[in-house]
Amino acid sequence: MSDDLLKQHRDAIDAIDQQVLQLINQRAEHARTIGEIKGGGVVYRPEREAQVLTRIKELNPGPLSGETCARLFREIMSACLALERPLTIAFLGPEGTFSQAAAIKHFGHAAATLACSSIDDAFRVVEARGADYVVAPVENSTEGAVGRTLDLMVTTPLQVCGEVVLRIHHHFLRATTGLSDVKRVYSHAQSLAQCHEWLNKNLPEGVERISVASNAEAARLASLDASSAAIAGDSAAEKFGLVKLAENIEDEPNNTTRFLVLGYQNAARSGKDKTSLVISAPNRPGALHALVEPLARNGVSMTKFESRPSRTGLWEYVFFADVDGFVEDAHLQTALKELQDVAAFVKVLGSYPQAVI
Numbered sequence: 001m002s003d004d005l006l007k008q009h010r011d012a013i014d015a016i017d018q019q020v021l022q023l024i025n026q027r028a029e030h031a032r033t034i035g036e037i038k039g040g041g042v043v044y045r046p047e048r049e050a051q052v053l054t055r056i057k058e059l060n061p062g063p064l065s066g067e068t069c070a071r072l073f074r075e076i077m078s079a080c081l082a083l084e085r086p087l088t089i090a091f092l093g094p095e096g097t098f099s100q101a102a103a104i105k106h107f108g109h110a111a112a113t114l115a116c117s118s119i120d121d122a123f124r125v126v127e128a129r130g131a132d133y134v135v136a137p138v139e140n141s142t143e144g145a146v147g148r149t150l151d152l153m154v155t156t157p158l159q160v161c162g163e164v165v166l167r168i169h170h171h172f173l174r175a176t177t178g179l180s181d182v183k184r185v186y187s188h189a190q191s192l193a194q195c196h197e198w199l200n201k202n203l204p205e206g207v208e209r210i211s212v213a214s215n216a217e218a219a220r221l222a223s224l225d226a227s228s229a230a231i232a233g234d235s236a237a238e239k240f241g242l243v244k245l246a247e248n249i250e251d252e253p254n255n256t257t258r259f260l261v262l263g264y265q266n267a268a269r270s271g272k273d274k275t276s277l278v279i280s281a282p283n284r285p286g287a288l289h290a291l292v293e294p295l296a297r298n299g300v301s302m303t304k305f306e307s308r309p310s311r312t313g314l315w316e317y318v319f320f321a322d323v324d325g326f327v328e329d330a331h332l333q334t335a336l337k338e339l340q341d342v343a344a345f346v347k348v349l350g351s352y353p354q355a356v357i
């Protein structure tokens with residue numbers, strides 16, 4: 001290719017960048033003004049953000065993919081929102097966990113993330129208004145529900161206002177190379193379970209599997225001791241400077257974790273919403289059927305139904321249901337009223353936009 005031609009395209013890119021820069025800043029000015037109109041109230045609008053990202057995907061002419069454009073706009077919105085007021089997001093730490101990756105995926109890099117030592121602490125700091133939102137794992141496609149998050153949702157005054165879906169890739173990490181002299185491997189119990197088959201096939205006999213509070217903690221421990229290894233994701237590997245001895249070792253190739261975003265805020269209707277409920281039934285035959293029936297009869301489509309032993313002792317089980325639609329939708333209102341007649345307890349955890357990216 002001639003140097004002339006290269007220069008022409010680079011000049012065109014420079015001119016476009018200048019326009020893009022101006023346009024992004026014009027956008028930011030509008031966001032700042034919107035912040036003034038909001039007058040110091042709630043700045044983050046999950047339904048509006050979901051609409052912006054959906055529209056970008058629909059409008060996208062390519063050649064960049066809709067996903068890629070949505071991620072770029074995710075960062076632009078994050079920076080615009082930070083001009084109104086920067087947000088702080090609590091997550092299960094330490095730095096480098098998948099929960100932190102989920103928080104950044106949802107809120108972008110302009111949000112500050114606050115590492116907490118447990119899911120309980122992450123909820124507590126938001127309940128005490130020490131952070132704006134908590135991003136907590138709720139279910140994994142291979143391992144099922146995250147019980148602690150479900151239990152906390154029963155009693156928390158916080159509302160669910162968003163969801164984040166994150167593909168989870170696990171790597172086998174060490175401070176040094178080679179597999180033969182590994183004595184122990186650290187990871188979170190769920191990650192050890194998600195990589196169970198790979199570990200059985202590839203680890204030498206007698207290697208201890210030790211579950212620790214988080215994958216990032218596992219990576220930290222492995223970075224301190226050359227005879228240890230860790231299973232963790234990219235951000236933990238980078239943070240602790242570990243060598244990736246094997247990549248994507250999860251048994252299930254579509255391994256995905258879903259996180260919920262909670263805060264003192266109800267999301268407004270976005271047009272593509274979900275509602276999370278917790279319901280409990282009196283302990284008698286047919287009680288479960290009685291819970292599902294009003295939803296089915298009113299045409300409420302259920303995307304998740306999960307049972308969990310009740311911790312109050314009052315009821316044997318509580319049920320977590322996700323349904324399509326917004327809590328104020330007429331058919332959902334009717335179903336909820338009917339549900340209240342047959343259930344021992346019904347709590348609407350929140351209506352929120354379906355994950356867009």
Ligand SMILES: C=C(O[C@@H]1C=C(C(=O)O)C=C[C@H]1O)C(=O)O
Pocket residue numbers: 030031034043044045046048049052076077078080081084
């Ligand atoms: C600008 C606004 O505030 C925030 C920033 C948004 C944006 O940059 O597009 C969208 C929603 C809000 O989270 C708004 O409410 O429209």
